[in-house]
Amino acid sequence: MTNPRLYLPKPREAVGNYLRIISINDVYDINNYPYVETVIKSLKETSEDAVVIACLSGDFLSPCLITSLDGGKAMLDVLKVVNIDYICLGNHEFDVTVDVLGERFKTYEGKCLNSNILDLPIVDASGQLLPKYDIVEVGSRRVAFAGFCTSKINTFRPGANITIQPIFDALKETWSKCSNDATMLIPLTHQTIAEDRELATGIEQDDQLSGKVPIIVGGHEHEIYIEKIERSLIVKAGADATNVVVVDVWWDASEQWHSAVHLLPATH
Template identity: 40%
Template sequence: MAAVLGPRPRTAKGTFLRVLTINDVYKLDNYPRVGTAVRAAKAEAARLDCVVVATLNGDFLSPCVLSAIDGGRAMTEALNHAQLDYVVLGNHEMDFGFDVPMARMAQFRGKAVNTNILTPKFRELPKFDVLAVGERHVVVMGLLSEDTSIYSPSNKPLVQPPAVAAAEAWAEAKAQLGKTPDVCLPMTHMLVPEDKKTAVALSRHAEMGTRTPVLLGGHEHEVYIDEAGKSTIVKVGEDARQLGVVDIWWTADGALRSKVTMLPIDEFDEDPAVKSFVLEKQKFIGTMMRAPIAPVVARMSSRRL
C-alpha cells in the first residue's frame, strides 16, 4: 500500500512533509480505505525520513442522515478510526449551531484548527499548530469562508478575513518559536474565488509569500487543482473518492519544493477494523430507515383531484 503513495522526493535533503488530504465527506463508505492509506503512510514515515499528517478540510459532520440522528457522533468517530490529524470546520458544521460542533471536536483525537472564526465559542480551538518537520517548522492554519451566504441563516459565525487572520497567526507562531517558521500550511473551506483571493494576498506577505506552497481546500465537491498567487490550491472532491498526496521538501541548497498528486481511493484496501465500524453504523441507519413512521388507516391515491 505504501508504494502507491510514492517514493521520497529525489531532491529532498533531510526530513520532508507528506500530507494526505480529503474534503467534504458526508458518508462513511470510504473511511476504511482512508484509514488504510493513512496507516500505510505513517508506517513508512521513518524509512522515508518524513513526517506524515492527514487533513480533512471542512464539512465532515453535515449534511448526513446519520448526523441528523446522533448529532455528528459517528462521523467524529470515523475521523478517529481513520487517524485524521487535522480538520478545519466547514460551513455545514454550523448547521447544528455552535455548541454541537464544539462538543464533537472535544471527542476528536486530532486537532481542529480555527484561525479566523471570531465567534467566542470557537475561540476555544487553537488558532494554529506548529508542526516540527525535522529541524524545520510548519504552521498549520484553518481558514473558513467569510461569505455569509453559505451558512445556515440562523447560525452565521463571525469570521475574520482569511488573509488577515493568517498574518496574525503567522506572527504569533513566529513569536512562539523565536524565529521565522519555514512553511505556512492553510486548510481552507471556501469557494474557489475566495481561495484564489486568499492565495494572492498571502503571496504578497513578506514571509508567507515564499513559504505557502499549497492551500489544502474544501467546499467544492469536484476535483480542483490550480495555481493562484504562489500557491497550488488542492481540492480532491467529495466523500473521499480521491486522496490528495502533497509532499513538501527542501533541497540541498534550502529551496522549498512541493508536489501534488491525487489517487483513486480504491487503490487502497479496506481496513478491517474501520470497515467493521462502518458496517455497524450502516446497519443502525438501515434499521432506523425501515422503522414505520405512522399507520395509514385508509387507502390513498397519488392522483391529484
C-alpha cells in the same frame, strides 16, 4: 485478507526530512473512509524520512443522514479511527447548532484548527478552546498548520450566530503570531476556488507571507482542483473521499523548498 500497503517514493531531490500531507474534504458519508484509513496508515508506515500529516478541510459532519440522527457523533468519531491529524471547520458544521457542536467536540481528541471564527465557545477533549494553529517539526524545520472557514455567512444555515474574520486578514494575523516559531505556514481553507486563487495572489504580494505558504489545502468545492497560483499549490480532493490528494513539500541541497502532488482515486 489484509489491505496491501501503499508506497510513494521520497522525492529524488529531497535532502533530509520532508513533509507529506494527505488531504480530503467535504465528506458526507463513511463509504470511502476504509480506503482513506488504508492510505493514511500505509503512508505513515512506508514514507521514508517523511513527517506525514492527514488533513480534512471542512464539512466533515453535514449534510449527512447519520448526523441528522445523532448530531454528528459518528462522523466525528470516525476521524479518530481513520487517524486524521488536523481538521478545519466548514460552513456545514453549523448545520447543527453551536451548542450541539460544542457537546460533540468535548470528546474529540484530534485537533480542529480554528483561525478565523471569533469567540467560538467550543472546547475539545483537553478542555481548551480550539487552537488557532499548531506546529509540526520536520527535521530541524518547523511548519505551522492553521484552519480557515469561509466568511460568506450566506452559505451557512440561517440562525448561525457567529462572527468570522476574512481569511486573508486572519491568515496574516496568524502568521504574525507563529512566525517566530515556524518558517512555513500550511493553511487549511474552506472557501471557493476563486477565493483560494485570490488568497494565493494576496500571499505572494505580501512582504511577510511571500514564499512562506507552499500549499493551500482546500475544501468547499466538490470537484478536484490542483492549481499552481504564484508560488502556492492549491489542492482540493473533491467530495466524499472518492479521491485522496497527497502533497509532498521538501527542501533541496540549496535549502529551497519544492512541492509535488499525487492524486489517488479510491478503489473498492
